[in-house]
Amino acid sequence: MxxxxxxxxxxISKTQAGGDMxxxxxxxxxxxxxxxxxxxxxxxxxxxxxxxxxxxxxxxxxxxxxxxxxxxxxxxxxxxxxxxxxxxxxxxxxxxxxxxxxxxxxxxxxxxxxxxxxxxxPEFFAPTPKTFLEFAEEAAPAPYEGQTPWQKILSLIQLKLPKRDPYPGETISPDDGAIRFADQNAYAQLGVLQAATIGAxxxxxxxxxxxxxxxxxxxxxxxxxxxxxxxxxxxxxxxxxxxxxxxxxxxxxxxxxxxxxxxxxxxxMMSIGEIGDDFEDPSRPWxxxxxxxxxxxxxxxxxxxxxxxxxxxxxxxxxxxxxxxxxxxxxxxxxxxxxxxxxxxxxxxxxxxxxxx
Ligand code: HEM
Structure with a gap:
């Protein structure tokens, strides 16, 4: 069919029409x-x-x-x-x-x-190379520490998700920077949330x-x-x-x-996009x-x-x-x-x- x-x-693509080139x-x-x-x-x-x-x-x-x-x-x-x-x-x-x-x-x-x-x-962290560079700079691996039980309770009271505990042997992580970036840039939120919960x-x-x-x-x-x-x-x-x-x-x-x-x-599987879907932004779902x-x-x-x-x-x-x-x-x-x-x-x-x- x-x-x-x-x-x-x-x-007509935004990029062809003179976007961030x-x-x-x-x-x-x-x-x-x-x-x-x-x-x-x-x-x-x-x-x-x-x-x-x-x-x-x-x-x-x-x-x-x-x-x-x-x-x-x-x-x-x-x-x-x-x-x-x-x-x-x-x-x-x-x-x-x-x-x-x-x-x-x-x-x-x-x-x-x-x-x-x-x-x-399923979705990427950023819509353009420039915004991905900014994301990757902020999310560069940095020393990572978990929270004490009291800090976790405080986070919950503030309606914030407590930080995950570090894995055994884990000293650096991109997580803190990625979350900071997503707090400021809505387009990164879906990718960062999915990556944070993806598991093994x-x-x-x-x-x-x-x-x-x-x-x-x-x-x-x-x-x-x-x-x-x-x-x-x-x-x-x-x-x-x-x-x-x-x-x-x-x-x-x-x-x-x-x-x-x-x-x-x-x-x-191949999904077919329709008018209104974003065809050139990999951070946006269909x-x-x-x-x-x-x-x-x-x-x-x-x-x-x-x-x-x-x-x-x-x-x-x-x-x-x-x-x-x-x-x-x-x-x-x-x-x-x-x-x-x-x-x-x-x-x-x-x-x-x-x-x-
Ligand atoms: C601007 C965005 C991206 C950059 C700069 C980037 C960069 C890279 C680089 C440098 C490599 C290593 C290539 C090599 O040495 O052969 C790589 C590998 C890889 N990337 Fe990306 N990537 C980006 C986005 C993505 C996206 C959107 C996906 C998913 C569709 C992806 C999936 C992969 C995979 C699966 C590999 C491993 C390929 C292999 O097995 O050889 N990347 N990426």
Missing amino acids: LHVLPGQSEY DDTGMAEKLVRVLQRPDGDTALRPVHTFGISATGFFEPSPIAGNFCVAEHFNTAKTGVIVRFSNGSGSATRRDGWSDVRGMAVRFHLTDNRDTDLIAMTL PTSYVRAAYHAVHTFIVTAPDKTQRWVRFTWQPIAGVLRTDPNLPPVDDYLDAELQDRLGKEPARFSL PPHRIRVMMGTLTLDAVSKNQLELCEKLSFNPGLLTDGIEASADPVLHIRKESYEISSEWRGATPCPFSQR
């Missing part, structure tokens, strides 16, 4: 600000710990009606996926509450690849991952739709019990063990009742054998798109293309798909 959205193609040097500033004092410049500045797995993507019978991209019109497309923790700390803390990442590379014919990068946070998944394949930005997909009849993608785990979403002591290192072993027994699957199309199933059946080359050294890039899928005018999506390229170069990764080296 084709759903034509009146007026979508007449949509002075982003000189911004991509590099963003990478620098993300580097944590307890990080390692030889590794990714965020999403530092990860594991990759391989498998294939099969489109749903209706996917080709909505998008001409090759992987929505080919019976089976090979994929590599890197799952990751969000933190840029060089110490692994699987059991801590944190955003998780799922970067998917579809291997198309003629050695062309296309990437879809997603995370467990029991498995990398028991979490839902959102690509967050809006993309424009083209159908065979040339209809264009403004859409957002989400991976939904077939095994269902399940978090660890926050009342139990956190375990530092379990997610890689869990995936190895699970895929050794049976494949893991995700559905790729109404939950937007039409959602099931675009296909991802099956993962093996953990990659060479985790150095096929995980640590790999470079994903949200700008690596293919015919039939375009970036919207979202300025955060656009700056990420260069930021990831710079980061990949700095950490000596396999050249980023856009690198001139």
Whole structure:
């Protein structure tokens, strides 16, 4: 079934119409600000710990009606996926509450690849590169202390949520700065609240991952739709019990063990935006009742054998798109293309798909 959205193609982007475009040097500033004092410049500045797995993507019978991209019109497309923790700390803390990442590379014919990068946070912290830089500066990890029971009671009397207790071994955290920033900037409130309550998944394949930005997909009849993608785990979403002591290192072993027994699957869901939805601000949600199309199933059946080359050294890039899928005018999506390229170069990764080296 084709759903034509009146007026979508007449949509004029705020950015194209002359929005905040002075982003000189911004991509590099963003990478620098993300580097944590307890990080390692030889590794990714965020999403530092990860594991990759391989498998294939099969489109749903209706996917080709909505998008001409090759992987929505080919019976089976090979994929590599890197799952990751969000933190840029060089110490692994699987059991801590944190955003998780799922970067998917579809291997198309003629050695062309296309990437879809997603995370467990449904909305981003800021609408533009400049506001994200301001957010990241304020949320730079700083010494973190919990509250005494009396301070917690005082917070409750003042109708404020008491601070969470630090995890064992946790000395610095972005939390205080992020909350301070959200207090002053309404657009950051949804992302900060969601990040604060996100918890830890029991498995990398028991979490839902959102690509967050809006993309424009083209159908065979040339209809264009403004859409957002989400991976939904077939095994269902399940978090660890926050009342139990956190375990530092379990997610890689869990995936190895699970895929050794049976494949893991995700559905790729595509929400179709409507007039009035924000097409270029990744910090703003769309109404939950937007039409959602099931675009296909991802099956993962093996953990990659060479985790150095096929995980640590790999470079994903949200700008690596293919015919039939375009970036919207979202300025955060656009700056990420260069930021990831710079980061990949700095950490000596396999050249980023856009690198001139
Ligand atoms: C201006 C905003 C952003 C900046 C500057 C930024 C920056 C970065 C950088 C520098 C890396 C490491 C790249 C590498 O060394 O290969 C990275 C990785 C990652 N980012 Fe972002 N990011 C931004 C927004 C987002 C958003 C909105 C998402 C979710 C859709 C996201 C999800 C991820 C994931 C999943 C990874 C790990 C990719 C991998 O496994 O290699 N980021 N980010």
